[in-house]
Amino acid sequence: MESQFWGLLEAHPFFIVVLIVGGLIAVASIVTARAKIHDALGYKTRYELDREDYLAKEAKRDQQTQDIWKEIKDMRRETKESFNELRTDLRNVKNANIMVLGDRISQKASHYLSLGAIPADEMVEFQGMYDTYKSIGGNHGVDIIYEKTLSALTLSSQQSASEE
Numbered sequence: 001m002e003s004q005f006w007g008l009l010e011a012h013p014f015f016i017v018v019l020i021v022g023g024l025i026a027v028a029s030i031v032t033a034r035a036k037i038h039d040a041l042g043y044k045t046r047y048e049l050d051r052e053d054y055l056a057k058e059a060k061r062d063q064q065t066q067d068i069w070k071e072i073k074d075m076r077r078e079t080k081e082s083f084n085e086l087r088t089d090l091r092n093v094k095n096a097n098i099m100v101l102g103d104r105i106s107q108k109a110s111h112y113l114s115l116g117a118i119p120a121d122e123m124v125e126f127q128g129m130y131d132t133y134k135s136i137g138g139n140h141g142v143d144i145i146y147e148k149t150l151s152a153l154t155l156s157s158q159q160s161a162s163e164e
Contacts, residue, residue, distance in 0.1 A: 094136055101133040102142045109149040120155050 038044065044052075108126055112118045118126065130146050 098133065098136055098138050101129055101136075102138055105129055105133060105142050106145055109145050112149055112153055116153065118149070118153050118155055123155060 105126070108122075108129070112122075112126075126149075130142070133142060
């Protein structure tokens, strides 16, 4: 019988092609049926389990990355808000210092004008106050007071009243 089969194959080569195609279709049908049975019963191949595990880990990494980026964005926003608050606070302190120094220069100028002179030991302090006032952005109103005080008065060799 074997020789008849091989003889048939040698006589009809097209039959070989039909056998190969039929075999491939049969294997595909078996694989498909096996997959359907596994799905119905809940069985999974090692490849399917590994693939699911890989996808789950990848999804977890993606979520962690998104969480980290969100945290970074929140930190940047908070830092920016804190910086803006600090800048506002510093501007307010600077403005307060300008006002206090301006007022103090005006008071000292009035005091010196009432004395008719500037005590020598207070001249450096008066100039230092004015220089600081100008360096932090003081306006020209105090400039006028300072200049008038210096031009109207002379240095007194007398010690200031605070040291007597």
